[in-house]
Amino acid sequence: MDEDRKTPEQRAQMTDIERLRHSTAHVLATAILKIWPEAQFAAGPPVDNGFYYDVDLPHRISPDDFEKIEAEMKKEIKANHPFERVEVSRDEALALGTKGRLAALSDRNEPSKFKLDIIENIPPGETISLYRNGDFIDLCAGPHVMRTGNIGAFKLTSLASAYYKGDEKNPQLQRVYGTAFKTRKELDDYFAMLEEAKKRDHRKLGRELELFVFDDDVGPGLPMFLPRGAVIAEELEKLAKETEFAAGYQRVRTPHIARESLYRKSGHVPYYVESMFPPMELLEEGDRKKLENLAIAKAKHLKSFDEASERVWVRFFDELKKPETSREDLFDELGLINAAEDADRAQIARIDELSRSLGDRYYLKAMNCPHHHKLFAALPRSYRDLPLRLAEYGTDYRYEKSGELFGLMRVRSLQMNDAHLYMTPEQFEAEFNAVNQMYLNYFKLFGIDKYLMRFSTHDPAKLGQKFVDEPELWKKTEDMTRNVLKNSGINFVEVPNEAAFYGPKIDVQAWSVIGREFSIATNQVDFAQPRSFDLRYKDRDNTEKTPICIHRAPLGTHERFIGFLIEHYAGNFPLWLSPEQVRILTIGDEPELLDYARAILNELRGHQVRAEIDISTDKINGKIQRAEQMKVHTMFVIGKRDLEAKVISVRVHGRGNLGATPRDEVISTLLEQIKTRAA
RNA sequence: GCCGACGUAGCUCAGCUGGUAGAGCAACGGUUUCGUAAACCGUAGGUCACGGGUUCGAAUCCCGUCGUCGGCUCCA
Incomplete structure (x- = not known):
């Protein structure tokens, strides 16, 4: 957390509108305290279209309370209190927080707990400042507008819950959202714009224009295209097939499911298994019973181990209490605990392995790459065959979390404009550029002029968890990709920790006319899967080498791309x-x-x-x-x-x-x- | 997944603090023969998301389930 901390200088660089909204957040807190003096506040920053303040309060705020809160806010604005900045020492800040005086109108019986925590996280030497408007004093780096009266027009907009510092281990707070502008007219224009945006919403147009539907019996996140929507999908496929044919791609077709062993090789199990539908199990009658017993064995084992481990820990704590126990003996005790845990893990792993060996498990595919790798491996390959470009409008299924589902933009069944390109390292730059060029041509065709290339790299701390554990290859491919991007002169931003598990990637982000953000295209480097599938080609020097693979989907998925196009054209298709x-x-x-x-x-x-x-x-x-x-x-x-x-x-x-x-x-x-x- | 709001006819929506469901458009049947954004009359259409509870009585109140939407990174 600390390394991402904004410096006071960075904070001071708020735009005028952010400053206004940040001040409105303080006014919101002031109003809430007038109604509920026991409210505890956490953070209240300006955000994209307004501001929020996170508050902990026994009363559950509902939209019905907005009127009352807004009335108090208006009083505070009418009073036109100045925002006064006071710099204090750490001790003074802590003393005020302990008295409950921070983010409050007066001293209180309860300390300002979140503010005290925030003070703890301020690095030594950094200035600590308070802001005051009327009776309200808040720990705050600022900046603010001069007076509360400078807030021209505001409105509370919505409620949400949010964990303190975004961490689900922390308490849940009520987040009150609002927005503010200098003038009433700007506020009205903003809401008018939101109304306009609603008319272009792909979910609304999708229904009105009879493009697609969802049905409860089919399931959440599983869109069905009506004839009028299917037409768009087919036109996009025609476009992709023509473009890809001309670019030397070959089309393939693969099944929608595969055995677990395929996904173990690819690494989807375990790296991606959370995003896949649970497997279909094909079991003989006897296997089912065995499997149940293995599950019982696992549960029993875990329980008995827990009890045993509890006894060992108790013994360790007993020894810890005795001053005469030597340092070495204590470490030995700890070593015994570790050894016991390792043994336990090994036994659990054996039980899991036994379970896996029973019957057959098939997964719905979440990506097409493993199947395509198998097609690469199906024939002996020479350097003369490369680059080999295998394309398919593949049908994939991903188990997106229920709260993530959103119209056509985030779905559980999707068809992707997919292809996998296999090449030698010398061919990488040309192939990678050609893919980028393909996007740009599509963007021109659709009149998409606002987009951003996001170059996602890995986080070395998460090797082996989120990313395959190949530090050397990560570095090499990331450097290679970065160079290609730089040489091609394409604008990009680098985003750490968002790579695919098998390699760095580029996502192209675009915005529909109503400002909704989409990742519509992707171009990914894969050094991991060709190795784990043992893909090879015979090179000029008669040695076998592993190809580099590029995964790419310039039109993304039908679902998302059509959703994007609906909003982009407001339903008025060319x-x-x-x-x-x-x-x-x-x-x-x-x-x-x-x-x-x-x-x-x-x-x-x-x-x-x-x-x-x-x-x-x-x-x-x-x-x-x-x-x-x-x-x-x-x-x-x-x-x-x-x-x-x-x-x-x-x-x-x-x-x-x-x-x-x-x-x-x-x-x-x-x-x-x-x-x-x-x- | 978590928090909150919402779920009434194919669509958009009305239905007050509990008293037995309504409009416009669409559909269907007629009449109308119209030159660039809505001719007229009529008919039919609902297990008020689903399940349970409270009540003499539930679309309305309570609980649960499902679904949709908003939010869950943006740090005094």
Whole structure:
């Protein structure tokens, strides 16, 4: 924690709006104390869209309390108290905290426990400061606005719970969120913007445009695509297949499940097993009984060991009490405890191993790489075969925690634009760059201009737990990747401790128009799995070598990418992606007119255009209204006049009536736009 | 997973402190023949998420389960 601590200088660099919001947090605390004087406060910083203050309070704050709290806040703002800074010594700060005076309106019977803890964590020599507004005094580095009256407009927004310092071992606090602006208008604009954002929410549009649904009987996080949504997935697949074919990829197909042994080799068990669905067990009747008995044996063993270990510890503490027991004897005692624990672990491991040897276990695949590695290994490979690029729109299942699920963005079933590239070290730079280039081309096509490349590296402290234990290879591949990034001139930020378990990676983060953040693409280096799968190629010098592998998914998963595109385009897809590209709307229902409309429909469908026809009894305005609501890209409005002149009146969603044009011209322009994936 | 809010017709929502469920749109059946964002009339549609409890009586109150949403990194 301490190494990440902000210096007082860094804290002082708050923007004006952060400063305002931070001050509002103090006003919030002031108001809460007026209502509940026993409240204990922890931290109250400004955050992205506002501020919060964490409070420990027996009363459970509900949104119904907001009005009351806001009324007290308004009084404090109206009083226009100055924010006064006072620097104090550590002893003075501790004395105030002990009297309960920190984050309080007066001395209290209970000490300000969180504030005292925070003081403990302030490094020696660093200035300790307090801020005061009216009766409220808080331990605070600042900075603040000059007076409470400078807070123009604010609103409490929501409640959440949060662990003190984000650690689940710490007590749970109530977190009150709010936001504040200099002026009332800015506050209103902010809430208006949130309303606008809601309209673009992919979950809302997904329902309205009939793209996808969730169903309780199918299960949480398991989206099903309706025909209109499936169209988008298929168009994306076509795009990927074309692009990848041109880039020398080859397509493969693999099953959705595999035996446990595959995932032991890959390292998914144990490194990734938390994120996988529990295995399907194929057991004979007798095996099941054996397995139950082994589970009982394990439980008994753990229990008897606990009791035995308790006795040993008691003996150790007894010895500890006797001053005459020598240092050496005490260490010997400890050594006995360790030895006993090791023996115990070995026995537990043997029981686990016996359990595993029974029956067969199959996992739903969470990634496609192990299967692809097996395909690499299926044939003898020469350096002449490299780089070998195996691509598949693989279907994966990941057991995301229930609280993490979110619309299409975080799901448990997903289809990934996946491929694994196997290469020699000399080929790495070119391949890695080509993948990055592929992203950038896609981004251009979709008009994504705001994105960030995150280069994730490992944390040496977590080797063997979160990351495979290969310190040398980590360093080598991270250096190699960093160099490629630097040489290519792509902007990136480096994020420690977020690598995949098998190697460093690059994620491309983008923001949808409503400001929601997405990791949409990924490019990962894997030095670990090729080794554990013993993948080899015969090099020029007739020796066998292990290839480097790149995992990459430039369009991420269908689920997330489609979710992103829905918000990005606000449901107004470009022609080539549009679920319904053309709807023909007839004015009247004379047989000749319907024949003309149907002939156009058939011609379009003959060219693989997704076209529909509306010959309902609605008036033309009604037909247009419905087509517009479904965001149909192009409407062909066909009446008697069009029939006679052999023209089509074209109306484009969002652009209105474009007038009548000869039939052949309209259709050839349309086909050309689809073919070129025009924006 | 944890904390909180929410769950009423296909969709959007109403239903006050408990008295037996309602509107608009969509659907369906008619009538209407309309030139660029909604013609008219009618019909049907609900185990009020699920399970239990309190009560003479529960969509409404209580408990549990499931699901959805917000938050759980941002450190005086």
